[in-house]
Amino acid sequence: MSSNQAQSSLFPENLRKRKRFGQIIYFLLLSCVLIGIVSLLILLVRILFDGIDWLSWHFLTNFPSRHPEIAGMKSAIFGTIWTIALTGSFTVPIGIGAAIYLEEYSPKSWFTQIIEINISNLAGVPSIVYGLLGLALFVQWMSIGRSVLAGALTLALLVLPIVILAAREAIRAVPDSYRQASYALGSTKWQTQKYVVLPSAMPSILTGVILALSRAIGEAAPIIAISALVYLTFIPTNPLSRFTVMPIQIFNWVSRPQDEFRGLAAAGIIILLLILLGMNSFAIYLRNRYQKQSEE
Amino acid sequence: MENEITQVTDKEISKNIIISARNLNVYYGNFRAVKDVNLDVKKNQVLSLIGPSGCGKSTVLRCFNRMNDLILSAEVGGSILYNGINLYSAEVDATEIRSSIGMVFQKPNPFPKSIYDNVAFGLRINGYQGDMDEAVEKSLKQAALWDEVKDRLKDSGLTLSGGQQQRLCIARTLAIEPDIILMDEPCSALDPIATLAIEELIRELITKYTIIIVTHNMQQAARVSDETAFLMVGEDRAGYLVETGDTQQIFTNPKEERTESYITGRFS
Numbered sequence: 001m002s003s004n005q006a007q008s009s010l011f012p013e014n015l016r017k018r019k020r021f022g023q024i025i026y027f028l029l030l031s032c033v034l035i036g037i038v039s040l041l042i043l044l045v046r047i048l049f050d051g052i053d054w055l056s057w058h059f060l061t062n063f064p065s066r067h068p069e070i071a072g073m074k075s076a077i078f079g080t081i082w083t084i085a086l087t088g089s090f091t092v093p094i095g096i097g098a099a100i101y102l103e104e105y106s107p108k109s110w111f112t113q114i115i116e117i118n119i120s121n122l123a124g125v126p127s128i129v130y131g132l133l134g135l136a137l138f139v140q141w142m143s144i145g146r147s148v149l150a151g152a153l154t155l156a157l158l159v160l161p162i163v164i165l166a167a168r169e170a171i172r173a174v175p176d177s178y179r180q181a182s183y184a185l186g187s188t189k190w191q192t193q194k195y196v197v198l199p200s201a202m203p204s205i206l207t208g209v210i211l212a213l214s215r216a217i218g219e220a221a222p223i224i225a226i227s228a229l230v231y232l233t234f235i236p237t238n239p240l241s242r243f244t245v246m247p248i249q250i251f252n253w254v255s256r257p258q259d260e261f262r263g264l265a266a267a268g269i270i271i272l273l274l275i276l277l278g279m280n281s282f283a284i285y286l287r288n289r290y291q292k293q294s295e296e
Numbered sequence: 297m298e299n300e301i302t303q304v305t306d307k308e309i310s311k312n313i314i315i316s317a318r319n320l321n322v323y324y325g326n327f328r329a330v331k332d333v334n335l336d337v338k339k340n341q342v343l344s345l346i347g348p349s350g351c352g353k354s355t356v357l358r359c360f361n362r363m364n365d366l367i368l369s370a371e372v373g374g375s376i377l378y379n380g381i382n383l384y385s386a387e388v389d390a391t392e393i394r395s396s397i398g399m400v401f402q403k404p405n406p407f408p409k410s411i412y413d414n415v416a417f418g419l420r421i422n423g424y425q426g427d428m429d430e431a432v433e434k435s436l437k438q439a440a441l442w443d444e445v446k447d448r449l450k451d452s453g454l455t456l457s458g459g460q461q462q463r464l465c466i467a468r469t470l471a472i473e474p475d476i477i478l479m480d481e482p483c484s485a486l487d488p489i490a491t492l493a494i495e496e497l498i499r500e501l502i503t504k505y506t507i508i509i510v511t512h513n514m515q516q517a518a519r520v521s522d523e524t525a526f527l528m529v530g531e532d533r534a535g536y537l538v539e540t541g542d543t544q545q546i547f548t549n550p551k552e553e554r555t556e557s558y559i560t561g562r563f564s
Contacts, residue, residue, distance in 0.1 A: 185418035186395030
């Protein structure tokens with residue numbers, strides 16, 4: 001009994017205070033989440049409200065026009081598809097190749113360490129800088145012109161660090177026991193990569209690729225540098241065609257004085273968001289399927 | 297030195313020895329993990345490597361198929377003689393060695409592929425030209441797994457139980473028809489029943505193969521092996537071979553007192 005009393009004097013009653021403190025932290029954390037979600041919701045609701053009346057089939061199939069009631073996004077949608085398809089076909093093989101080299105082949109030297117640090121830094125370079133680089137390198141120096149190809153190459157450079165980082169992460173997550181088993185069966189380094197490491201890492205790599213491409217699809221700044229703020233009434237027919245993309249078309253409409261064009265811009269944003277949502281859902285689907293596989 | 301090795305080799309061939317380690321030393325950077333191990337393995341027998349934790353039994357085992365090559369800091373001195381060839385001489389290719397000296401790991405590690413593809417993996421890698429279905433079936437039968445999986449060859453190897461997974465890994469190793477199979481504590485992650493199944497399998501396999509097994513479990517060494525090698529850690533923390541001999545003799549009448557102390561459980 002006496003020892004109990006001694007204890008309580010050493011530990012004065014503070015449980016209630018500690019619990020209240022915990023409550024306060026809980027609400028602070030919750031409000032952090034709400035700030036993000038609520039502002040996003042307000043944005044979405046406003047855009048839906050502004051743009052829903054302008055959504056129609058001919059909005060997708062018409063070219064832009066001075067008359068808002070017949071204006072559409074056809075050239076921008078096709079331009080975006082062209083750009084992203086080309087960007088993907090450059091960035092995926094190069095990004096995965098670089099990741100395999102860095103994770104599996106590169107000797108651990110100061111040189112590779114510098115490369116690694118640089119790749120992480122490149123992922124944080126503002127996109128307009130890539131736009132200017134693309135303008136100087138592809139449009140002028142390589143004289144590809146203000147074409148889809150130049151835009152796609154620029155976006156490929158922009159998202160390459162993201163793809164490399166994601167792919168490295170995915171390759172690193174492949175258990176070493178798989179590699180050991182493969183080597184122990186007499187496979188070479190490349191066979192181990194091709195038949196064991198890459199198949200296991202692929203779903204995560206694809207998730208990273210899709211997220212990187214959805215970043216590229218929403219970029220306006222580098223494309224403005226490459227292609228300028230153009231008003232096109234044709235769709236690209238080859239990689240050297242002039243082009244525009246959805247964010248630029250949206251930007252273009254927003255900058256018009258008439259209210260109707262703001263409605264069109266909102267409608268354009270809805271389409272862009274739908275595409276992004278679709279791509280992200282696909283990435284989540286891939287990740288879940290992968291998790292299920294590895295839990296079996 | 298050269299002469300000595302050749303002489304020993306000649307003697308060994310007459311004694312039906314398939315592989316032997318001569319003055320084997322393994323370093324991890326500056327740390328010497330294994331010191332001067334000399335070991336002979338007879339054809340179609342099971343040799344078990346026993347000893348306390350950290351005595352380098354797994355490291356020695358991994359020298360036999362040059363898996364230590366994959367550890368950057370590891371360096372192997374001395375020689376491993378297999379069919380009269382030193383596996384550590386410059387002209388020997390580690391990848392080639394591993395298709396005649398297979399390995400089964402401590403934790404079952406089937407690939408996240410179908411049961412069929414797990415077994416076919418090594419065959420495909422090595423460019424097997426024969427009937428794949430037949431070879432897969434034969435290997436699974438040899439590994440005593442066929443009856444349990446014959447109706448679900450398309451299922452992922454990861455859906456099997458731990459013991460089945462380990463037998464799948466054995467089947468995968470058998471498929472490429474190695475001479476020697478190295479087993480690194482193959483039952484340490486398994487329950488007693490699965491362990492028994494693997495031990496029975498080992499006894500069946502030695503009609504065709506030679507097996508070197510590392511085990512922590514002395515009863516297991518006594519049950520499955522024909523010969524036993526006992527390793528210990530020296531004061532310099534390097535593992536060394538104390539004695540090797542007939543399993544029967546090691547467990548009943550060891551020459552070294554250290555062996556007897558270990559086997560009777562006076563230290564571990």
